[in-house]
Amino acid sequence: MTHTVEKIGGTSIANTDIVLKNVFLGNRKDKDIYGRAFVVSAYAGITDLLLEHKKSGKPGVYALFASAESKWAWSDALSDVAEAMREKNADVFGDHPHKEIADAFVVERIEDVRNCLIDLHRLCSYGQFRLDEHLAAVRETLAAMGEAHSAHNTALLLRQQDINAVFVDLTGWRDERKIPLDTRISDTFAKIDLTKELPIVTGYASCEEGMVSRFDRGYTEVTFSHIAAVTNAEKAIIHKEFHLSSADPKLVGVDRVRKIGETNYDVADQLSNMGMEAVHPSAAKGLRQAGIPLWVRNTFDPTDAGTVIKATLETSSPRAEIITGLQSIFAMEVFEQDMVGVKGYDAAILGALTRHKVRIISKSSNANTITHYLECSRKALKRAAADIEAQFSSAEITMRKVSIVSVIGANLDVPGLVTRASGALYKEDIQLLGLNFLPRNTDLQLLVADEHFDKTIVALHAELVEKTEVKKTDKSLQTAA
Ligand SMILES: Nc1ncnc2c1ncn2[C@@H]1O[C@H](COP(=O)(O)OP(=O)(O)O)[C@@H](O)[C@H]1O
Ligand SMILES: N[C@@H](CC(=O)OP(=O)(O)O)C(=O)O
Numbered sequence: 001m002t003h004t005v006e007k008i009g010g011t012s013i014a015n016t017d018i019v020l021k022n023v024f025l026g027n028r029k030d031k032d033i034y035g036r037a038f039v040v041s042a043y044a045g046i047t048d049l050l051l052e053h054k055k056s057g058k059p060g061v062y063a064l065f066a067s068a069e070s071k072w073a074w075s076d077a078l079s080d081v082a083e084a085m086r087e088k089n090a091d092v093f094g095d096h097p098h099k100e101i102a103d104a105f106v107v108e109r110i111e112d113v114r115n116c117l118i119d120l121h122r123l124c125s126y127g128q129f130r131l132d133e134h135l136a137a138v139r140e141t142l143a144a145m146g147e148a149h150s151a152h153n154t155a156l157l158l159r160q161q162d163i164n165a166v167f168v169d170l171t172g173w174r175d176e177r178k179i180p181l182d183t184r185i186s187d188t189f190a191k192i193d194l195t196k197e198l199p200i201v202t203g204y205a206s207c208e209e210g211m212v213s214r215f216d217r218g219y220t221e222v223t224f225s226h227i228a229a230v231t232n233a234e235k236a237i238i239h240k241e242f243h244l245s246s247a248d249p250k251l252v253g254v255d256r257v258r259k260i261g262e263t264n265y266d267v268a269d270q271l272s273n274m275g276m277e278a279v280h281p282s283a284a285k286g287l288r289q290a291g292i293p294l295w296v297r298n299t300f301d302p303t304d305a306g307t308v309i310k311a312t313l314e315t316s317s318p319r320a321e322i323i324t325g326l327q328s329i330f331a332m333e334v335f336e337q338d339m340v341g342v343k344g345y346d347a348a349i350l351g352a353l354t355r356h357k358v359r360i361i362s363k364s365s366n367a368n369t370i371t372h373y374l375e376c377s378r379k380a381l382k383r384a385a386a387d388i389e390a391q392f393s394s395a396e397i398t399m400r401k402v403s404i405v406s407v408i409g410a411n412l413d414v415p416g417l418v419t420r421a422s423g424a425l426y427k428e429d430i431q432l433l434g435l436n437f438l439p440r441n442t443d444l445q446l447l448v449a450d451e452h453f454d455k456t457i458v459a460l461h462a463e464l465v466e467k468t469e470v471k472k473t474d475k476s477l478q479t480a481a
Contacts (some may be wrong), residue, residue, distance in 0.1 A: 042146025172206025
């Protein structure tokens with residue numbers, strides 16, 4: 001029997017009624033309910049409370065535990081998480097007896113973690129044990145609770161509908177084995193009969209290097225892609241808050257953006273590089289290598305098949321598909337008059353950036369200047385710059401905060417693209433600080449000041465996407481609504 005592996009994001013899974021109606025049930029009856037494995041994220045906002053807020057950086061339990069400032073603030077924050085989880089349980093189960101089971105599950109996991117953290121705190125007060133050596137494990141343990149909670153609840157909820165849903169806990173809770181991710185997945189799935197059971201799997205999966213350490217936030221998609229590859233799924237499906245769109249619907253407007261419809265992994269890679277929450281980079285890579293098509297569907301629009309991302313795309317007429325970008329990145333310019341004609345500068349700069357774990361988004365160079373566009377903390381940037389200065393004493397290094405906006409498409413061979421893009425910015429009084437366009441024709445990158453980020457996306461979308469008519473024969477870029 002063929003099966004699908006499907007991921008439900010935090011915003012979608014938090015809308016319990018909709019997700020039940022549109023994703024789990026739909027018009028399915030009896031055996032059609034099965035043949036699917038679901039991987040779920042924590043309810044929206046819960047991981048932010050457990051670790052730190054994804055956007056604002058507001059400290060959660062982890063960040064409070066890691067900072068020495070207020071000794072027990074983390075414990076109060078953990079109680080707040082328990083409260084938020086119980087509130088969610090009340091919202092999901094009302095006064096159904098399952099509410100008690102769900103609350104008991106929360107109490108057990110939270111108190112287990114609290115005891116473990118108290119012990120660790122005590123141990124480290126002796127001096128021989130260093131807290132910072134254990135912080136990565138603390139971060140993993142806390143993150144895991146979010147997905148355990150939502151997966152456990154979802155399985156309970158489906159059982160109320162007479163569906164044989166099973167809670168599949170990949171978090172490694174009370175499991176002393178240290179095994180690779182794929183082994184954990186294959187061992188677990190060997191015991192599941194997909195024809196009769198509907199697995200609801202935790203999006204957090206225990207693995208050797210740590211899910212959050214290795215893949216960072218959004219790790220659920222990595223678990224999902226590994227499950228799809230290991231179990232040889234026919235399709236992988238991500239259920240999201242919006243269709244995969246020509247720009248962020250929240251920024252440009254739901255009625256102005258278009259659904260992508262069909263694209264390839266080349267485009268998905270560019271999106272991931274821009275940090276767009278569309279698809280986790282490691283997830284896209286795993287699925288592409290396994291030859292599994294990835295569908296991105298809108299939870300709130302169940303009759304629409306969504307967007308398919310394939311390894312290859314046969315016909316693609318030239319057009320801009322997506323406008324996206326990254327705000328507050330750093331442009332690091334290394335200027336050195338003696339660089340002309342001399343090799344080795346580039347390799348040395350790269351070495352320093354790698355040593356200080358700085359993420360490179362893009363780069364450009366000329367005879368005597370190499371500029372890297374970087375995503376990192378100011379601290380890491382300063383260390384990398386000092387490292388480069390130590391190697392090239394006469395180099396001038398300048399750093400400034402900028403935004404990068406990228407026009408992405410499988411085939412960007414659009415006549416006058418650069419003129420139209422820069423013209424659109426000129427009309428809006430947006431100064432263009434830099435431009436990068438490679439012969440590969442998949443993305444055009446524009447550098448602007450941070451305060452012009454939103455305005456740039458809106459202007460480029462209006463000029464390059466909204467003004468382009470979509471041919472009836474083109475499956476992609478239809479209006480999302
Ligand atoms: N091109 C785009 N298409 C769709 N959503 C986008 C796009 N760019 C940014 N987003 C944003 O990505 C966010 C994450 O959405 P989603 O993945 O559904 O959340 P989650 O997986 O956490 O439930 C949305 O709130 C949306 O504003
Ligand atoms: N809940 C985790 C993992 C995740 O993948 O979430 P989402 O699918 O909602 O982006 C996070 O917030 O990072």
